[in-house]
Amino acid sequence: MRIARTRLNRSLGGDLTLFLFLLAVACFMSLPLVYTISNAFKPLNELFLFPPRFLVRNPTLDNFRDLFIMLRSSWVPFTRYVYNSLVIALLGTGGHVLFASMAAYALSQFRFPGSRQFFNIVVFSLMFAPQVTTIPNYLIMARLKWVDSYLALIVPAWGMSLGLYLMKQFMDQIPKALLESARIDGASEWRIFWQIVMPTVRPAWLTLIILSFQQLWGQTGGRFLFSERLKPIPYALQQISSGGIARAGVAAAVGLIMMLVPVTVFLINQSNVVETMSTSGIRE
Amino acid sequence: MRVSSTEITPSASVPAPRSRWFTGLWKEIKANRDAYLFLAPFAIIFIAFTVLPVVTSIVLSFTDCNMLEPPKWVGWQNYTRLFLVDDVFLIAVKNTLVYAIVTGPLSYIACLLFAWLINELRPKLRAFMTLLFYAPSISGNAFLIWTIIFSGDAYGYMNGLLLRFGIINEPVQWLQDTRFITPIVILVVLWMSLGTSFLVFIAGLQGIDKTLYEAGAIDGIRNRWQELWYITLPSMKPQLMFGAVMSITQSFTASEHAIALAGFPSTDYAARTVVTHLIDYGNVRFEMGYAAAIATVLFLAMILTQRLVQKWLRNLG
Numbered sequence: 001m002r003i004a005r006t007r008l009n010r011s012l013g014g015d016l017t018l019f020l021f022l023l024a025v026a027c028f029m030s031l032p033l034v035y036t037i038s039n040a041f042k043p044l045n046e047l048f049l050f051p052p053r054f055l056v057r058n059p060t061l062d063n064f065r066d067l068f069i070m071l072r073s074s075w076v077p078f079t080r081y082v083y084n085s086l087v088i089a090l091l092g093t094g095g096h097v098l099f100a101s102m103a104a105y106a107l108s109q110f111r112f113p114g115s116r117q118f119f120n121i122v123v124f125s126l127m128f129a130p131q132v133t134t135i136p137n138y139l140i141m142a143r144l145k146w147v148d149s150y151l152a153l154i155v156p157a158w159g160m161s162l163g164l165y166l167m168k169q170f171m172d173q174i175p176k177a178l179l180e181s182a183r184i185d186g187a188s189e190w191r192i193f194w195q196i197v198m199p200t201v202r203p204a205w206l207t208l209i210i211l212s213f214q215q216l217w218g219q220t221g222g223r224f225l226f227s228e229r230l231k232p233i234p235y236a237l238q239q240i241s242s243g244g245i246a247r248a249g250v251a252a253a254v255g256l257i258m259m260l261v262p263v264t265v266f267l268i269n270q271s272n273v274v275e276t277m278s279t280s281g282i283r284e
Numbered sequence: 285m286r287v288s289s290t291e292i293t294p295s296a297s298v299p300a301p302r303s304r305w306f307t308g309l310w311k312e313i314k315a316n317r318d319a320y321l322f323l324a325p326f327a328i329i330f331i332a333f334t335v336l337p338v339v340t341s342i343v344l345s346f347t348d349c350n351m352l353e354p355p356k357w358v359g360w361q362n363y364t365r366l367f368l369v370d371d372v373f374l375i376a377v378k379n380t381l382v383y384a385i386v387t388g389p390l391s392y393i394a395c396l397l398f399a400w401l402i403n404e405l406r407p408k409l410r411a412f413m414t415l416l417f418y419a420p421s422i423s424g425n426a427f428l429i430w431t432i433i434f435s436g437d438a439y440g441y442m443n444g445l446l447l448r449f450g451i452i453n454e455p456v457q458w459l460q461d462t463r464f465i466t467p468i469v470i471l472v473v474l475w476m477s478l479g480t481s482f483l484v485f486i487a488g489l490q491g492i493d494k495t496l497y498e499a500g501a502i503d504g505i506r507n508r509w510q511e512l513w514y515i516t517l518p519s520m521k522p523q524l525m526f527g528a529v530m531s532i533t534q535s536f537t538a539s540e541h542a543i544a545l546a547g548f549p550s551t552d553y554a555a556r557t558v559v560t561h562l563i564d565y566g567n568v569r570f571e572m573g574y575a576a577a578i579a580t581v582l583f584l585a586m587i588l589t590q591r592l593v594q595k596w597l598r599n600l601g
Contacts, residue, residue: 159329
């Protein structure tokens with residue numbers, strides 16, 4: 001922020017050096033973005049060029065045209081895959097942010113029997129390798145008769161440990177006095193949660209939305225979804241890629257389309273993470 | 285706090301100490317009714333879909349389970365086999381420790397450093413720069429471009445570059461030569477490490493009270509490094525702890541990149557980590573009991589590390 005720049009201990013030279021350093025690292029880090037974008041516009045002969053070339057030389061929209069031709073003939077419309085992914089990502093993220101924030105509020109602002117233990121279990125659960133829980137998970141879904149429905153992907157997302165841990169860490173920083181004064185004024189816990197706590201930890205849930213959306217958007221649903229009309233877009237991408245050489249161009253185009261959605265979510269949320277003057281006054 | 289006050293309160297109707305403890309507990313639960321209601325939706329889902337499968341897996345680690353026959357109880361046999369018989373597991377442990385010790389702290393510091401530097405930029409530019417830094421995490425399996433860079437023939441970018449400048453005379457088998465596999469996997473893991481913690485640190489930096497910096501300047505803080513150490517870091521301890529847990533899980537469970545780059549199985553198990561070992565037994569050989577034992581050992585190792593780091597972070601600043 002501009003205000004930060006005018007502080008005493010900043011020099012123009014130092015700022016410039018650091019910025020150039022950042023820019024250099026940023027170029028190195030952005031390779032995959034550049035590669036995905038450039039691939040989507042490569043004609044087939046460049047996609048299979050040997051030795052491979054990083055950047056596109058004769059950009060073309062052929063891949064997108066092929067994609068639309070293929071879409072017209074596909075069994076399930078392509079938009080259906082997009083819709084499925086959106087349903088899973090939106091409902092999953094919405095519920096996750098809501099329930100995790102509520103639980104984080106309880107654990108952060110109250111000491112009650114079991115609170116400390118529950119929080120420890122949540123943190124520990126982040127460290128268990130998910131590869132071995134697939135079978136018990138499947139059995140639970142089968143028992144609930146949720147196999148082959150969105151529920152199998154959406155509902156577990158509501159109880160992911162990451163969101164609770166993230167929200168709790170941010171809520172721990174809210175000064176207790178702020179909430180106490182609201183309680184004295186007779187505000188209900190529900191109102192305190194919505195009108196004081198959530199606006200204060202806005203950077204936290206904006207970040208959580210990015211993380212959760214991105215994770216759910218990438219779900220292939222392989223273990224739980226079997227009907228073609230329920231499958232999400234990463235699954236469609238896998239299918240197209242397995243079409244081999246004939247489908248490589250289309251796969252590159254889908255890869256770009258698939259990446260654009262989380263990138264959009266990212267940019268919208270990330271530019272809002274910055275605390276505005278109106279909300280910063282809430283802090284101690 | 286509340287615990288002591290309710291326990292001291294004498295309750296005339298219930299004289300026995302044990303039931304007094306119980307009514308005390310009950311009173312306290314009732315007093316915190318709101319908190320339980322806030323916790324309930326998450327807790328129910330979390331227990332059903334996370335705790336239950338994890339507990340089942342831990343129980344399975346004491347059985348012989350091939351997923352066709354019902355599990356047979358074998359006691360500690362999986363664990364004794366793991367440490368006393370399985371040579372490859374020890375290689376996997378060694379590799380995992382190398383990866384964890386190198387990538388864990390480095391990725392943690394990188395996340396913090398870049399979040400801190402980016403935080404100085406203006407909002408729009410910052411969002412864009414953050415995206416560039418976060419790009420390896422958001423673009424799916426983009427780390428596959430490293431297989432092109434380190435391709436073993438003369439057309440791989442790295443080989444091509446080194447050949448042109450005459451540094452090497454023949455192409456190097458980067459991903460098959462055991463001398464290079466570990467450093468390359470570490471490089472790629474580090475390249476991908478500006479993920480969750482990075483974003484959380486950026487969000488955490490937003491929450492720091494700006495007036496603290498002004499006060500610090502008056503109190504004699506002279507440069508931005510002092511500012512970082514005395515004001516910024518102590519103000520974001522909860523986020524630092526969060527980042528530490530993320531770094532521990534990510535560095536201990538690195539497997540995806542290792543498999544994609546060095547193959548599965550890799551030359552002389554040079555890229556074998558505990559998690560690739562687990563995948564081998566769980567998803568290839570279908571020895572679920574044994575795989576669960578590997579997961580449990582890894583779980584305990586990570587909890588231990590997390591406790592140590594937590595202790596250390598408490599004393600920071």
